Amino acid sequence: MSLQLRDSFGAVFGRMLLRGIGQIYLLPSAGAGAVLLAAVAWQSWTMAGACLLGALTGTVWGMAAGDAVGSRAGLDGYNGALTGLGVMIVLPADLLAWSLVAPLACLATWGAHAWRRRCSVPPYTAPFVLITWLLMAAATGLDLPRAVATVTVDPGWGGPIQGLLRGVGQVMFLDDPRAGTLCLLGLALGTPWAALSAALSAGLCLLVAGLAGFPTDAALLGLYGFNAVLAAEALRTIRPGAWIWPCLGALLSLGLMRGFQLLELPSLTAPFLLATWGVRQVALRRSTQARTV
Template sequence: MSPLPTHVLRGLRALLNGFSQIFLQSHPGCGLLVLLALALGAPNLLGGALLGGLSGMLVARWRDCPRADIEIGLYGYNGILLGLLASLQFAWSPLLALLITLGGGLSSLLLAPWMTRMRRRGWLPAFTLPFVLLGWGLLALAAPLPLPLRDEVAAGAPTLDGFGTMLAVLRGLGQVIFLDNPLSGLCLLLGLLLADRRAALWALLGAAAGLGLAALLGWSQADALNGLFGYNAVLAAIALSQVQRRPWVLLLGSVLATLLQAGLATLGLPVLTLPFILACWLVQAGRECWRQAVAVNTPRERP
């Protein structure tokens, strides 16, 4: 049996890296465990995720985006998330497949100029902003277009005890990709351990911080135990752990993401991962302002 061509292997590796980039990693083994988590928790979402990721990659190649960025998955994860959201909300149809394909391609067209400005002008990272903006657009199309909604499956009623709390933390990881299955969360944790043990630790602490804050403030216990107050905190903790070494800053980012999630939900918009983005931007912008203030007020040494 002849081996797969090199370009096919590179494409598969880039696609797996796209799945791992959902958790801000570039590791095909981690991406494979993300796929396994989906297969265990919601196999019906896999088709949309793969279609969105491939569309994003192909458009990035067509637009001559840097090959290194494509290969580490930076032009796959927004399309993957969009495909997951679409497959979760709507029943499968040719129209939905077309919208996922277009959305995955548009996510790369939105990300490419942002990446250029980030590197040349110091813009803050886009993170999952293309997914959020296109996700809002996709959800808004449900009414004018004949997109039948998928039948909702009622979530279980987890119990508030030691074991239930541990499962809620794993669900917080799973909710990053719209899963409330603790086994899927465990697969994601193993993927993070494979890619970056420090990121895995902070993912757990972020999920725990979101859960603890929800309990402290008396928010919906069912939502908290199903991980719905954990996923933005998880992403914020992972993202900030890549640029920060102070634990209190990472915990601050997780708490801020959770508070922003609750606040933005009152506006009636689907929050998706916007709270994670805003929390990271605020922490990084605050850090830069503090650095500049210290530099200005530090007396210079005399020559």
């Protein structure tokens, strides 16, 4: 009996952990989370380990804080998972970086938990963004060694296809289009609508960036798509069938991303946050006005 209970708890905890990774793309799906983790491992085992450690830290913190609902849905894992990835793109994977993953993931999870309790607006990835920005500033101020950017993999596919797939994968700092393909498969496993939304929003921003004359190298690296992927997914659920809001959020995130580039500031997922919060408020206000007419 005790062995059965332990196995049951292990299975439940494993699903909670994987849902936390799935929630990076706003999907409370353990299956999606497993494929997304595999996508990170495809590109870098180090990043996969940091992602898993961050999600584990956040999930355990949520359980210890009594946030059973948030932990079961994966809401206590995704900011921690992203923070783990963020540490590894700022610092080299040495003792200092690994020692920072758990405490910073814990801080990100606490921030998201406090935000959800006090604000009606979802925090999304805001805690991860704020903590990673602080880490970047500290690394610069203390003159710490910085992580070396990985060499972009070119599987020989068409440039626009690579740009689209990288746009999906760059949500988790993945610039290998094959890892992006796995991310898209993971989204489809969670719900086919999420995969369709991600592909369309990344493709839309790639097209608009080309027409607007944005730097081609950044476009083909997926840097104009990943914020749009998140914005479209967040806004897709406000009013099913009303695609104007996801499209508007995707395009607004594209403009904001270009603004961050021109200012030479690290954007992370800040364009997604600003675009989604703004469009969400407009959409909800319009919906409220329509019901009162």
